[in-house]
Amino acid sequence: MRILLAEENEELIVTLQRALQTEGYSVDPMYPSQALADRVASRLPDALVFGCPAPGSAAISLCRTLRTNPATARVPVVVLLDSSFEMDRLAVLSAGADDCLMKNVSPVELLIRLKNLLRRLNPALLDTTLKVGDIVLDKNARRVHRQKKEIKLGPTEFRLLEFLMKTPGRVYSRTELRTSLWGDDASVDERAVDVHIGRLRRGISLGKTDKVIRTVRGAGYALSDF
Structure with missing residues (x-):
């Protein structure tokens, strides 16, 4: 926290x-x-x-x-x-x-x-486990499962998913997501958020095309609240 x-x-x-x-x-x-x-x-x-x-x-x-x-x-x-x-x-x-x-x-x-x-x-x-839809994130074990299959994520993608899972359905701007990941480090370009969102999408999609992470044109990204 x-x-x-x-x-x-x-x-x-x-x-x-x-x-x-x-x-x-x-x-x-x-x-x-x-x-x-x-x-x-x-x-x-x-x-x-x-x-x-x-x-x-x-x-x-x-x-x-x-x-x-x-x-x-x-x-x-x-x-x-x-x-x-x-x-x-x-x-x-x-x-x-x-x-x-x-x-x-x-x-x-x-x-x-x-x-x-x-x-x-x-x-x-204060829960050590977050669950949104069929996605389960264990904070302590640093593991993510979807449909009971373990998903391998990098540390940045893990933190990004954890942040989004706290408030499913809420739309976050690139600036808000960048700040949640890197604080006030001005050297990090907001386009880095798009890169990590893309990696996170590929990681949790299980090889399928879905809209678990929505792109809201002109606003940012949101995790679907199912």
Whole structure:
């Protein structure tokens, strides 16, 4: 699972990033900025952990922006505040945050809260197996089966399929897919997405012509939701 971690304290970023990665999360750290909402929309992380100084006005504004955008309305948000005032915490929660903790929270408690939040909002994210139609992907074993036949995929195609299987039916632009695979590496051309989509199609087609992965003209690609 991909966690977007936005915090201005470098020491805290290192501490939380290490704790999250130890638990198997992929962490994208960044410094908080006005472009954070756009970053969330383009990256579509499985959760956002956002550190904000008191009184939390930036967190309130960010949460409202995320919740009014259909693309980010369901992204789980955990806010870390410097303030210990109950009113600040309630204001952030009222603006749309799913949880609000003090910045001095122990990494262990943050991990527990985050895991419980993800389990409650989207249980499929914590499953080790994804199933869409007749395609089964095992995250731990790094194996894919279709119609009970094992499919050999390269690491990039595996990650691409896993990303698409989390939200079958949703259309992703080339930019969104490139970001999901390579982050903000500007050296990767969007045409690389077409190459890997082609390889993925050939891999999961079992030698047949089907439309498991749809091309939506002018929009991008989507995994059929059967």
